[in-house]
Amino acid sequence: MSTTSESAAAPSPFTPRILEAVRHYGTLGIFLVLVLVASLWSDAFLTERNLMNVVRQVASGAGIMAIGMLFVVLTRGIDLSVGSIAAVGSVLCAHLVAVQGYGVPMAILLVIVSGAACGVVTGFFVAYMRLPSFVISLAMMAIARGISLIISAGRPITMGSPGAPLVDFGSGFLFGIPQPAILMLAIYAVGGVVLAYTSFGRIVTAIGSNEEAVRLSGVPVERYVLSVYVISGALAAVAGIVAAGRTGIGTPQVGVGAELDVIAAVVIGGASLMGGRGGMFNTLLGALILGIITNIMNLAGVPGYHQNVYLGLIIILAMLIQFVTARSRR
Amino acid sequence: MSTTSESAAAPSPFTPRILEAVRHYGTLGIFLVLVLVASLWSDAFLTERNLMNVVRQVASGAGIMAIGMLFVVLTRGIDLSVGSIAAVGSVLCAHLVAVQGYGVPMAILLVIVSGAACGVVTGFFVAYMRLPSFVISLAMMAIARGISLIISAGRPITMGSPGAPLVDFGSGFLFGIPQPAILMLAIYAVGGVVLAYTSFGRIVTAIGSNEEAVRLSGVPVERYVLSVYVISGALAAVAGIVAAGRTGIGTPQVGVGAELDVIAAVVIGGASLMGGRGGMFNTLLGALILGIITNIMNLAGVPGYHQNVYLGLIIILAMLIQFVTARSRR
Amino acid sequence: AEDCKVGLTMPSLNAPYFAAQVAAVEKAAKDKGCEITTADSQNDFSKQINDVEDMIAKGIDILILNPRDQEALVPVANAATAAGVKVVVMDSTLNPKANAVTQVRSSNDENGRLVGDWIAKKMKGKPIKMLLLSGNQGNPGGLERRMGVIKGIVEGQLVNEGAVNLQILGQGWGDWSTDGGLKAAEDLFQAHPDANLVVGENDSMVLGAVQAAKAAGLEGILFAAAADGQREALEMIKEGSYGATGLNDPDLVGRTAFDIGYKAFKGELPEDFPKLYLTPADVIAQENVDKYHNPQSVF
Amino acid sequence: MTELVSLSGIRKNYAGVQALKGVDFDLKAGEVHALIGENGAGKSTLMRVLGGETAPTSGTVRLYGRTVQFSGPRDATRRGISLIHQELALAPDLTVAENIFLGRLPRIINHRRLRKAASEILGRLGFAIDPAIQAGRLTVAHQQVVEIAKALSNNARIIVFDEPTAVLANSDAERLLAIIRELRAGGTGVVYISHRLNEVFELSDRITIMKDGAHVETRQTSAADVDEVIASMVGRRMSTLFPPRDGRAPGRVVVEVRNISRGQKVRDVSFSVRAGEVVGLGGLVGSGRTEVARLVFGADRMDAGTVELNGKPLHLSSPRKAVRARIGLVPEDRKEHGVILDSPIRINTTLAKMRSVARFGFLDVDKERRVAASLGAEMHLKAESVDAAVSSLSGGNQQKVALAKWFHADCDLLILDEPTRGVDVGAKGEIYTLINDLARAGKAVLVISSEHQELFGLCDRILVMAEGAVAGELTESEFTEQHLLTLAMTGSTRERDNASQ
């Protein structure tokens, strides 16, 4: 009997999970192959120190922003402003702490709120005016970058000498794991739960899957669409704080071009830009995959001009692995 | 009753021609308002010299690439590699002419072929392996950038002294119009005819609306999907040649970050990233709108740090005009 | 009251060095009562060409051009000159065939050489295992800087020791920023924990590398940059955790460029003014840092 | 009986189209009020007004005795109105359970409890659909069931069923009717839209007939007569629905299918269709008929088996090859596979054979308009013009466009999967005539239908499938419900359980 009609006829607890697993293994497949190749390519790769580096780089790079981006992408949207909002976060954080003399918790709160505020603006136009997210978030990308330049007058703001609470955050460890990595994993855990076990997560997924159906079910779609941009903006601000903590300075140079990396992480993690499909764990894998690719090229000493070519080829190979793993399990 | 539920009930309450017109007027509305504002804001705007500047800038910027991008976007794809392919085009053109000593027509032909070849690679993986265009074209973006750096060893290649045929192209005039602008308009005209009056254009549009239905009508969908990336790659190479002609050199720095501008032009022109919707004329308007925005900020002397903010705000305002014009015609 | 219109176009505003330069030019222009328009090319030379074209259309008298690309900006610089604009090329290199009043910058090559010479002296008797932090691929200024440093080290070792003992273990790309330098250095230290010298093409990236070394627990590494003299770097030079950097004072370069342009506009510039004007080069190290350190500096 | 709803003078204008021209309609508690009319008469539009999904251009909506203005579907849902849409509105990436409770998901979800609740509702409907499966992976019929479950889970006082049985097999439809009777007994008001008139007469208390956006008449069902109702629906008397079968002369074998298999869905299926012959493919939902059609059309790869067309073996690796070999398929899932909703009717009509209206790749749009218009006229297509987007058509008219595409393509073998889904009686007759004409012209036709009467009236013989295999063949003399069901159910006890629960 056909699996379709079988599962329809007799409740089979396996089918959806298998489907889950296929997608899952697609990304996991890439990840594992990549780790294998990397450890063969360079001895330095599988050292504890290096792995910690990679996780820390991902955490202060695309990692945290990818969480918010996944929510946006699930609704069929896109948020190009994340990198710029991270720059605002970084600069504003340093400005509040070093120039205005705010306490760190208060500064963090204000920064996250302002990131969320940027998200409110984008989200408002996308959700209530139904303007295309690509263009609106592109506009927000320009605006936020401008704001970060204006706040900082284009130069880095030193946040404080080593020993100050935030300044140590970026390089500090907790249970032997870099603090930014712990923060990132914690947010992924929360995001994963929200996505799978709350009405919010399911409705966001449903909106990308069939917005009309959700609207006809009496759900106030606009509010949900607005919120994913707010989440994305807030998390981008968090990423900015992490970046500031890591270098001890707030600078408007944070996150230039990051939007493409972040979206790539989400898509390599198996999410569809057409909405409705994507998972938290796979997104984390997607971000790690991208992080490993640049790391291994540096370790292996691929010459600069060729790094671009290698990067592209490795990404294509990685996607082919996904293709093959996913097909063979059909 | 709210407009929201109105549009909810009727996904597409217009007959296509009316729909066409509304979208059309949306973009045209932005364009006209923008021209009006610009000419009030700065006396220099409506001078012949300045208008020619704007058209030339658009032609050697996002303008030509937006034509190929529109085809890609119509099929629901995205091509992030255009800027990098333009860099390959620029470098290769100079290399062939200045280093290898090819004649200009031959060099142009070879460059276009290699741009198309990049498109074949992207298109192959997208069409036949069904990998997401975002990631594959991102990979191609890295590869092409790397190739342009390798060919040029990272340095600009001088194509020839003023007076050489291509070198004068960028700054030359024909019938009082800058040559690159004439080239661009010609390609738009051809593109518009292909889109509206050939089965190719129709199938491309249909694929973006409902790929499965097109496949089940016996159309070899893969071939069409492949071809849009080939077109996009070839036109990106043409853009690279124009850029080389404009400056007299081929450089790997061409088109950095251009992909976002190009996509933005297409979307401001009313195309949907979800495929199936978009027109040639509106895309041209979209590209011109972006060109005018940066032009007027320079004319009006908006200070550098604030230009980003203004740019973002003007884009949002422009989209709101589209929103209003489109609604009021309902 | 403004009798002159000035256009200033920068490769990017998104870097402290450029920010300082803009501030210097803007201040100098306002002091002379000029109206000034600043454009940010956002690292895109075609946008810079567009910006210059727009400025010509707007009717500027003086153009201070910090070119994003040494060749691509040549035609538009020529067009500006042809339209009667006094063009002064500032900071970055433009092909000398371009028709401009002059080019003003610090000497990448000479600064690099001085820093390299200083390193050779500092590390006399030790084999040098060097890591390079470069800005972005294809940047000619970066190339001049690193080649200058290498030249200086080689020449210095030859003079001091009669033999060259220099090994370049690896090159990383840091996009001129602290963050980028940090990331590149993390990976480089991982691959080459035995390095004893880090040289960057600007201070920002080396500041990131200092952090990376600290995080990796590496000690005994000498840090140096071929250029700039950023305030944070000078402070670290003062306390001894940073070796040396080349003198590339954005304020001086910016002011000088404007002054020359203004003189040309007023017709006060001598006919035979040289086509290249280099500000004095120097290596800033602990010995002389007080001469250059200004805690109030923008940069 | 208390009056639940009273609509009066409802008008609705779309750009250029008057969909509703001042319609009155009312619904009482504890009654089933049938709403019937030709395709495009305005039934769904009227119900969308009631569901708060469309704002009427003018007219008043009274609910429980008070005039209301809905602010949106959410508002209507809160006031106890539930709509089951003609066009399925599920989120394909969500599970069945999540879809059923989409509007009322608890803040924190206990998936086990949710699935249990979903199972209960589905069980009440008599279906054992796995609530944990993604809705997009269900057959169209099962998606329809989920849609119904979704509406029932609301405990609404007013439920509108817009052609709920169009994709259901008779036995499944029966169970639905039983449930509706239960609802009625519980005091719920039900609006029932269907083109299956026997259901309407079996179930309803009152019948309202609409035509061209206007109310024609409302009667007590007990006082109504089928022929009269049809007459006032289509504006003429219909003698017979099915064209006479004579004039067909089955000739040589056009398609010979031998032992094709695909996984567990299709197992070792063989059959042939001759020129001038109409062969039916019957069976229960999920018996693999659609899969067989897709295999013969090259839409899916077969694991084993061969297909010969006119004596030559075909290598069916894509629909393109099938179309080139002059095979056509009108798919079951109209919205996903059949039409391009955003495109005009004319583009949809010529899509499978564009070269008929193109020269050197350039399209002759005027010719295309003529072609589409004449086919449309033959099928009584109700559309403003052939340039109108298919999405602006009523459900049944969309189906006609899906058919028109393949009538235009001029195939040797035409496979029709549920060809008259949602089509009104009048147009059904036209479509049957068109199918008959094809057979008369010597084409081979394979018809899949869950409406058994349709197979009986149309086919020369019927293959019955069960569990992915052909369970047997019925010849004209054996065309009875009983024969067909016996064959369809012998295949599997599981199927039988499923069908008779």
Ligand SMILES: Nc1ncnc2c1ncn2[C@@H]1O[C@H](COP(=O)(O)OP(=O)(O)OP(=O)(O)O)[C@@H](O)[C@H]1O
């Ligand atoms: N969004 C729309 N834009 C334009 N016309 C529309 C729209 N929706 C419906 N119509 C028109 O309104 C009329 C009524 O359509 P409706 O869907 O109510 O018919 P119906 O009676 O439900 O038919 P069916 O039995 O085929 O489902 C049709 O002529 C249709 O073309």
Ligand SMILES: Nc1ncnc2c1ncn2[C@@H]1O[C@H](COP(=O)(O)OP(=O)(O)OP(=O)(O)O)[C@@H](O)[C@H]1O
């Ligand atoms: N490869 C596929 N792509 C898309 N849909 C498919 C595919 N294979 C099967 N389907 C769909 O899955 C369902 C499988 O139906 P199946 O062939 O098992 O039963 P059936 O006898 O056609 O029953 P029904 O009466 O429900 O159509 C059909 O709705 C079909 O459209």
Ligand SMILES: [Mg+2]
């Ligand atoms: Mg209907």
Ligand SMILES: [Mg+2]
């Ligand atoms: Mg079927």
